Amino acid sequence: MMNMVKAKIMKNEEISPQIYEMIFLSKEIGEQGFPGKFVNLYCEDGRHLLPRPISICEIDKNNHTIRLIYAIVGEGTKQISHLRVGDKVKVLGPLGNGFTVEKGNGKNIVIGGGIGVPPLLELVKHLKGSTTVYLGFRCNPILIEEFKKYVDYVYVATEDGSYGHKGNVLELIKQHNPIGDRVYSCGPKPMLKAIGEWAKEQDLPAELSLEERMACGIGACLVCTCKTQGKEDWEYKRVCKDGPVFSRDEVIWE
Amino acid sequence: MMNMVKAKIMKNEEISPQIYEMIFLSKEIGEQGFPGKFVNLYCEDGRHLLPRPISICEIDKNNHTIRLIYAIVGEGTKQISHLRVGDKVKVLGPLGNGFTVEKGNGKNIVIGGGIGVPPLLELVKHLKGSTTVYLGFRCNPILIEEFKKYVDYVYVATEDGSYGHKGNVLELIKQHNPIGDRVYSCGPKPMLKAIGEWAKEQDLPAELSLEERMACGIGACLVCTCKTQGKEDWEYKRVCKDGPVFSRDEVIWE
Amino acid sequence: MMKPNMKVNIGGVELKNPVMPASGTFGSGREYGEFVDLNKLGAVVVKGISSTPWKGNPTPRVAETYGGMLNSVGLQNPGMEEFIEKDIPFLRSYDTKIIVNISGKTVEEYCAVAERLSSEDIDILELNISCPNVKEGGVTFGTDRRMVEHVTKEVKRYAKQPLIVKLSPNVTDIVEIAKAAVAGGADSLSLINTLIGMAIDIHKRKPVLANGIGGLSGPAVKPVAVRMVYQVAQAVEVPIIGMGGITTGEDAIEFILAGATAVAVGTANFMNPRATLDVVEEIEGYLQQYNIKNIKEIVKKVCI
C-alpha cells in the first residue's frame, strides 16, 4: 500500500558538504517502510514537475519518523533542501521492492558507495547472522559510527585517503577477500557492476539496488527500465516497481 | 532611472478581505518614486514568469520604504501574499510616467475606484490647492481615514451600501456636481471612461491612470498598448511607458 | 446543490464523465488504481498495444524540462495477447469504459491489432499514429494527410468498436490532418500527442535521453494543445478528446470551451497520482459554480 502524504518535517540539515539529512513524520510510511524501499519527494516549486526518488535511510516505527539522506545534485534537491522544520513536504511511498532480508543466520557482506550508503543502514538493522560492511566514498565519509552501532566490522575506503583505505571499495574487498553467504549492495552503476561480477566469481548471491531516472515511481509509465534477463530473451524491467533491488543474475549491464 | 532590486519586506498583511498591504525597503525606488508610478513585482515561483505591476500607494522618503496595496486576484498575487516579513522581493521600479502634479493652486477633484484607490493616496499628499476626493468600492472600503488626514472632503460610495452613498461613485459625483479645475482618476476601465466623459462635459482637464496586461513593463515589448488619438490618425501607446497616466483627450475608448 | 450531468458521448459510447487518463501514462490502471477509484473515471485508456511484444527504447527515457517532461519510452508493451489475457479482465471488473490505444509499425500491424481486439470486450479503440518515439509507424503515419486517411480507413475495416484517431501536433496544419482522419472514418479525434523535443546535458555534452529526442508533454505544452483543439473543433463534427498539460479542472474546462467533448490527463498523474479524479471533481465544481446543469452546454462555447 502506497501513501500520498503531506508530511511534517522534523529535521532538514546539512550533515556533510552538499549532503542533507531529512526526518519527516508519517505513520503510514513508517509502518510500511522496509529496507531498500524508497519514497518520492515532490518539489512543488511549479517548475520541477517530476518527483525525486530518495531511499529510506532509517525508519523509527515508534516515533513514526522516516529519515532520508540526500545529496544536492541539481535544482530539485536544492529546492528540497530549502524546506524548513515545520514545513510540509509532499511524499509518496514507500515505493519499490526492498531487499530480501534473509530469515536465517549466515554471513552478510554489505557494500555501499557514496550516496548509496544510507539505505544500507536500515538494512543492517534487520539482518540476522554476522555482517561485514564495506563503505566507499570519494571524500567526507558519512554514517560510519552509526553502522558501527549495529555491526562489528565496518571497513571504509575513501578516494582521497582522508579516512580508511585510500582507493575504492572494490580494491578493499579484493584485498580482504571476505567470506560470506550473500551480498547486498547499493551505489553507483559502475560499482554495482563490479560487485556483481565479483559476487559471481565468488559464487555468492547478491542483491543490488539500482537507480534510474523516473517519472511516476509506481510502475505505470515505463520510463525507468533496466535491462534484465528474462525467461527466453532479455527484457526491460521497471526499476521503480520490479526494483530498485535486483539480483545480480537478473541485471544485464551495458 | 529604473532599478532592479531585491527589497526587504517590512510588512505584508491582509488589511481587508483579499486585500494586502506590503511595505518594502528600497532607497533607490523611494528616491525616484512619484504619485501614479508603479513597480513590477516578480513571483519567482518558477511557473509565473511575468512581473505583476502594482502602483505605488505611498512613499516614505525618510525611511526609504514603499507601500503597496494589492488585491489577490490570481496565482501571482497569491504567491506574493505568501512572502513573509524579512523575505526579499524582486522589484523593478519606479515605472511609468505618473500624474502631473500641478504647481499652482486650484481645486482638484480626485476620483478612485476599488483597487485604483491606493495610488491616489500618494497623489493627494502632493497636490496643492484644495482637493475633494471621491472613492467608490463594491464593499469593504479601504484607506478612507488616511485620505482624511490630507484632504478636507472625502466622499465614499459603496455598491452594497455598507458605507457612504449606496451605489457607484459616478452617481455620487453627478449628485454633488463638484466645481474644480482638474480631475485625477484611477480605477476600472468603465469607471474611467465615464469619468472621462463627465470631465469632458464639464470641460475639465482629467488625468486617468489605466491598466493593461504587461510583459516587460518598461516600454520594450509593445504588449500593453492602449488606443490613443495621434496627430493625424489613432495610434497605440504603451501603458507602461507612455502611461499609465493619460489625459482624457488622448484615450480612445473601445 | 444538484450534481451536474457529466455524461458525454464518444462515437456512440456513453462515458459517465469526460475524464480519462492519457494513454501511456497510466499503465492499464492497476498502479493508479491504488489512489483513484477507477469506477469514477469516464474511461481508462491503456498504454499503446502492438501485435507482438515491443521492447521500447534504451534508458534513460525521461528528462525533466521547464514545466514539462520528455519521454522516449518507445511504446514498450507486452503485445496484444498478453494484454488481452491479463488486462481486459482486470479492467472489466470496474464500472468504466475501456479504451485501447493501438500501435503498429505497418498498416498491416495496426489492422491486425484492430482485428484481434474487435472480438474482445472493449469499448473504443484509439489509433496512435503520432508517437514520436518509434522509427517506423507512429509519427510518420500521423504527419501526412494521405497516410492518415489511408491508415484510418484500413483500420476502420477491421475495428468493430468506435475508432478514435490520435493526432500529432508536429504538423504544419492540424486541421488538414484532422479532416483526413475524419474522411478516413474516424469516429472521434484525440489530440495532442507529444511535441518532439530534446534536452542536452551540458556537462556530459550528450542528450539526456538515450534516444536523443523524445516527446514533450505537461503544462508547458497546454497553449499549443488548446489552440489545436480549438482549430480542429471549428473544422470537424466528430467529438474531440482534448489533452496536453491538463493538471486541474480549470485546465480541462479550457479544453472543453475550446471544443473538446472529453479530456485526458497524462503527465499530471506523475505529479499527483490522484490527478484524474481531482480533475473530475474540479470540473463538477466549476459547473456548479456557474449553475450549469449539463456539461454539454459548454462544449465549444468559447466566444471569439
Add this chain to the structure above:
Amino acid sequence: MMKPNMKVNIGGVELKNPVMPASGTFGSGREYGEFVDLNKLGAVVVKGISSTPWKGNPTPRVAETYGGMLNSVGLQNPGMEEFIEKDIPFLRSYDTKIIVNISGKTVEEYCAVAERLSSEDIDILELNISCPNVKEGGVTFGTDRRMVEHVTKEVKRYAKQPLIVKLSPNVTDIVEIAKAAVAGGADSLSLINTLIGMAIDIHKRKPVLANGIGGLSGPAVKPVAVRMVYQVAQAVEVPIIGMGGITTGEDAIEFILAGATAVAVGTANFMNPRATLDVVEEIEGYLQQYNIKNIKEIVKKVCI
C-alpha cells in the same frame, strides 16, 4: 584565468560574443540599455520593421502560460523611415552589431524594406517569415518550402547585408524549410520563432488575447527549439542563431552544443532585464570551468 575567445561569425560579420536579444522583445535597445551595457552584447536585434507603419493587434496582447507566455503584438512598428531616422543613429553610438528584423505583407514589401535598408549603416538583416500574429505575410510565408525559397531569393536580390532567415517552428519538417531558405540564399538561419498557442479565460469564456491565438515563447518551448536547432544543424552548413526559452548561460550552451553558432534571448528579458548580459557572463563561466579557450570548439559538439 584567461578570458575565453567568444567571437563568432554570422555571414561574414564578426560578433564579439554570441549573445543578442530576440527580435521584438528588446525594442531597439533603448529601454534595456538602462540595465545592460549594449556595448557588451554581440549584436542588438531590433523589432520587426515594415515599409509603412503597422498598428498591430488589439489589446490584450499578452497571456501568461505555464513556464511561458503568449503574445499577439502583430508587428506593431513605426515603419522603416522613422526607424532609420531615430534608431540607427542611437544604435550606431554603441560598439555592437545591428541586426534589423524585417517584416512584410507581400514579397514586394519585404523587398522594399531590404532595398531601403541596403544603403543604411546596419550589419545584418533578419527576414521574419514566421510571425504567427499577422494575417498576411508572416507565418504563411514560413510554412511552405517553395514560398520560403522564393521570398528568400527575392529579398536576397535587394539586400546588401548578409541575410538571416528566421524560421517558424509550426511546421511538419523544419529541415525541409531550413534547406529551402539556404537554397534561396540565406547566409544564416535563426530559430525558433514562437509556437502558435491559445489561452482561454474560463470565467469570461473567451480567449485571453484579443486576437484569439498568439505566439508561445519562454522556457516552456526550449525542448522544441533545441531539437529543431539540432536537426537543422545536421542538415545545413550556414550558421544558426538559436533561440526559444533561453534564460541562462546553461540554456545557451545547450543550443550551442546542439549546433547554434549564436543565441538570442527573448522572453527572459521580461523576467530579468539583465538577462542578455547574464547569459554572456554565464557562457564565459562555463567555458572557463571546462577550460575551453574558444567558443567555436563546442558548436555542434553534442555526441549522440
